[in-house]
Amino acid sequence: MTTEITTRMTAAAAQEAQAGTATAARAWNHTHVLDLDDFSREEIEIVLDLADRMREILDRRIARVPALRGFTVVNLFYEPSTRTRASFELAGKVLGADVLSLSASTSSVQKGESLIDTVRTMRAMRADAIVIRHAMAGAPYLAATHTDAAIINAGDGSHAHPTQALLDLYTIRRHVGDLAGKRVVMVGDIAHSRVARSDLWGLTTMGADVVVCGPPTLLPRGLRVSDRPAHAESALPPVTIETDADRALEGADVVIALRLQSERQEGGLLPSLHEYAEHYQVTERRLARANPNHLLMHPGPKNEGIEISGPVARGSHSIIEEQVTNGVAVRMALLYLLSGGTEPPGGDAPTRTADGDARR
Numbered sequence: 426m427t428t429e430i431t432t433r434m435t436a437a438a439a440q441e442a443q444a445g446t447a448t449a450a451r452a453w454n455h456t457h458v459l460d461l462d463d464f465s466r467e468e469i470e471i472v473l474d475l476a477d478r479m480r481e482i483l484d485r486r487i488a489r490v491p492a493l494r495g496f497t498v499v500n501l502f503y504e505p506s507t508r509t510r511a512s513f514e515l516a517g518k519v520l521g522a523d524v525l526s527l528s529a530s531t532s533s534v535q536k537g538e539s540l541i542d543t544v545r546t547m548r549a550m551r552a553d554a555i556v557i558r559h560a561m562a563g564a565p566y567l568a569a570t571h572t573d574a575a576i577i578n579a580g581d582g583s584h585a586h587p588t589q590a591l592l593d594l595y596t597i598r599r600h601v602g603d604l605a606g607k608r609v610v611m612v613g614d615i616a617h618s619r620v621a622r623s624d625l626w627g628l629t630t631m632g633a634d635v636v637v638c639g640p641p642t643l644l645p646r647g648l649r650v651s652d653r654p655a656h657a658e659s660a661l662p663p664v665t666i667e668t669d670a671d672r673a674l675e676g677a678d679v680v681i682a683l684r685l686q687s688e689r690q691e692g693g694l695l696p697s698l699h700e701y702a703e704h705y706q707v708t709e710r711r712l713a714r715a716n717p718n719h720l721l722m723h724p725g726p727k728n729e730g731i732e733i734s735g736p737v738a739r740g741s742h743s744i745i746e747e748q749v750t751n752g753v754a755v756r757m758a759l760l761y762l763l764s765g766g767t768e769p770p771g772g773d774a775p776t777r778t779a780d781g782d783a784r785r
């Protein structure tokens with residue numbers, strides 16, 4: 426099978442991939458992926474360019490290459506997930522990695538084992554990358570200080586979801602090319618959304634003109650320049666703030682509808698769901714104000730009838746399912762980069778670093 430896959434890659438494509446991954450090896454400096462606030466534009470582009478190669482592999486009739494043979498990925502999920510967990514599993518398997526998934530509900534976490542002990546236990550079993558989703562903001566950062574495995578943040582509380590942001594950037598780029606100057610409007614519960622925070626970093630780094638829109642109670646503190654805390658590193662990047670959805674959507678090139686994060690909200694932030702939907706639901710009527718070629722996105726899971734209408738979610742502008750497919754390609758790219766791979770994925774050459782260690 427390996428030979429068949431290799432020979433299907435043309436010499437030109439192999440050369441191009443080799444050049445691309447050689448560049449990636451030079452400029453990629455991350456041992457973990459915790460958020461996008463420490464990613465440069467060049468580093469984001471390395472991930473997105475490599476995701477193009479991964480998407481090509483993913484779209485093959487037999488989507489399997491041995492690029493991560495002998496590399497072990499552990500999914501450690503303390504919160505529910507459909508897309509992120511499944512796509513990391515698929516991403517690892519397409520690249521030939523060993524992948525195992527642990528849920529907090531069925532692991533020794535139930536017997537009181539700490540996050541740090543769990544991570545160290547997984548590393549003792551030779552896990553090379555550990556993908557963590559946790560309800561507490563900062564949990565993956567803590568893990569990263571107690572292991573030399575690569576830690577990937579798959580969502581920590583309301584804080585960050587960097588792999589979702591990268592797949593969002595990749596999906597937008599596939600449609601519009603350069604994001605610079607594109608009006609990207611996020612509508613919904615910005616305050617509790619880790620996707621919104623990571624998207625803000627990624628989109629502004631790529632030069633997009635970002636607008637966030639929601640009721641004042643669902644906009645995060647620190648967004649307005651006047652609210653900025655003294656510590657610059659805790660500030661969010663500058664964006665336009667709107668509380669009127671009709672005005673926000675005027676001329677939008679991309680609309681990202683965000684779920685109401687009821688599991689993270691304290692009470693009293695909204696008068697009623699009905700009233701919220703009345704003022705902030707992304708509907709066909711509201712989207713008539715957007716650019717006629719706008720893209721409609723949602724990270725999922727979505728609550729149709731609350732933040733987005735059913736016809737819009739399944740309409741001709743919706744690229745929600747494409748986001749899901751691209752999520753696999755982007756996560757393949759991240760696992761590959763974190764493994765220290767330097768050969769073109771798709772070939773059957775060993776892909777580990779010269780010292781033979783899993784990652785470094």
Ligand code: CP
Pocket residue numbers: 505506507508509510580589724725726
């Ligand atoms: N977008 C996202 O993180 O979805 P899941 O919660 O299903 O992983």
